[in-house]
Amino acid sequence: MSDIQKFIEAAWADRALLQTPETKAAIEYVIEELDKGRLRVAEPPQDRANEWQVNDWVKKAVILYFPIRQMSTQEVGPFEYHDKMALKTDYAGQQVRVVPPAVARYGAYLAPGVILMPSYTNIGAYVGEGTMVDTWATVGSCAQIGKGVHLSGGVGIGGVLEPVQAAPVIIEDGAFIGSRSILVEGCRIGTEAVIGAGVTITGSTKIIDVTGAEPKEYKGYVPPRSVVIPGSIAKQFPAGEYQVPCALIIGQRKPSTDLKTSLNDALRDFGVSV
Numbered sequence: 263m264s265d266i267q268k269f270i271e272a273a274w275a276d277r278a279l280l281q282t283p284e285t286k287a288a289i290e291y292v293i294e295e296l297d298k299g300r301l302r303v304a305e306p307p308q309d310r311a312n313e314w315q316v317n318d319w320v321k322k323a324v325i326l327y328f329p330i331r332q333m334s335t336q337e338v339g340p341f342e343y344h345d346k347m348a349l350k351t352d353y354a355g356q357q358v359r360v361v362p363p364a365v366a367r368y369g370a371y372l373a374p375g376v377i378l379m380p381s382y383t384n385i386g387a388y389v390g391e392g393t394m395v396d397t398w399a400t401v402g403s404c405a406q407i408g409k410g411v412h413l414s415g416g417v418g419i420g421g422v423l424e425p426v427q428a429a430p431v432i433i434e435d436g437a438f439i440g441s442r443s444i445l446v447e448g449c450r451i452g453t454e455a456v457i458g459a460g461v462t463i464t465g466s467t468k469i470i471d472v473t474g475a476e477p478k479e480y481k482g483y484v485p486p487r488s489v490v491i492p493g494s495i496a497k498q499f500p501a502g503e504y505q506v507p508c509a510l511i512i513g514q515r516k517p518s519t520d521l522k523t524s525l526n527d528a529l530r531d532f533g534v535s536v
Contacts, residue, residue: 266291267319274322277329286330292323296386297350299371303386303404304430314406314432314450321404321426324369324386347385370401373409381413384421390435402446408435414459420446434486452486454515461492461509468495471511487515489532 269288273279280286295301303324305315331346338349341363348368353360357374360366364378369385372378375392379399383389386404393411395401401413402421413419417439422430429448433439437451440459447465451457463469464482470493471478471485484490493510496503513532 270319270323270326273326274319280326280330289323289326289330292320293327293369293385296320296324296369296388297371299373299388302371302388302406304406304432306406306434314429316427316429318426321386321423324404325423325426327369327385364395379415386421386423386430402431404430406430406432408433408437408453410436412438414439414441414443416442418442418444418446420444422448447482449482449484451484452488454487455484456489456515457484458489458491461490462507463509468508469511470495470508473511473513484509484511489513489515 266288269285270292273285292301301320303317303320305317307313328346333344333346336343336345336349350366350368350370350372356372358372359377361379364381366372366378366383367385370383370387370389372383372389373391376389377394379395379397381395381397381399381401383395383401384403387401387407389395389401389407390409390411392409393407393413395413396417397415399413399415399417399419401407401419403423404421405419407413407419411433419431419433422428431445431448432450433445434451434453436454438456439445439451440457440461442460443457444462445451449463449465449467463484466481469480469484469490471480488511490509490511493508494505495508497506516531
């Protein structure tokens with residue numbers, strides 16, 4: 263793999279190398295490995311003491327894949343597409359359920375047991391075993407979605423390709439993401455967290471834990487098993503003080519709460535409805 267990485271890094275520095283067969287083969291190899299789940303844009307930590315590792319060179323390969331592709335017309339039943347990127351195929355062989363007209367690009371990995379309702383999954387994304395991508399949800403380029411995650415209807419998971427050193431959006435195992443939530447700019451949602459409907463989290467969003475006597479603040483990170491709802495916080499501007507969006511941690515997911523619980527059930531534990 264080190265030789266493949268050298269070809270990618272060289273082409274990143276000198277785009278003229280994209281014309282060479284060796285460079286094209288290296289890029290295509292990386293995309294195939296992403297598609298099969300044998301390579302990831304970001305790798306989970308081996309233990310709690312470590313952080314996710316972003317593989318910058320893999321993101322570079324995804325970006326370099328676009329200029330070596332040619333536009334083509336693809337027909338899928340009554341639908342027609344005109345694009346550079348191929349679509350994933352052989353869902354039955356991969357044990358993935360896909361409901362029309364869900365779309366996933368080649369170069370995105372879907373583990374066995376994934377269910378795609380009418381939705382979109384972009385190149386470089388990784389979607390773990392048993393995850394549900396519900397209707398009109400979007401899994402952006404290079405997003406990392408764990409096992410047993412539920413992305414509710416209309417959820418927007420942002421893509422992160424550039425800058426290449428930026429972390430992708432990461433949703434860890436067992437998280438429940440409420441309808442119309444927006445998670446972008448490399449934010450990270452911890453294991454089994456519950457994100458209420460309509461929550462917006464970016465890499466710089468203030469996430470405030472209000473469960474204790476004093477607020478505790480995070481930015482772009484939701485700790486494991488947190489229950490989160492939309493909130494607002496006062497901010498001073500030259501024209502006066504105004505409320506800006508934030509996210510509030512109002513409690514922890516209880517051990518008695520089944521991992522497949524509905525969002526309403528999880529929030530009802532805290533007397534909140536969103």
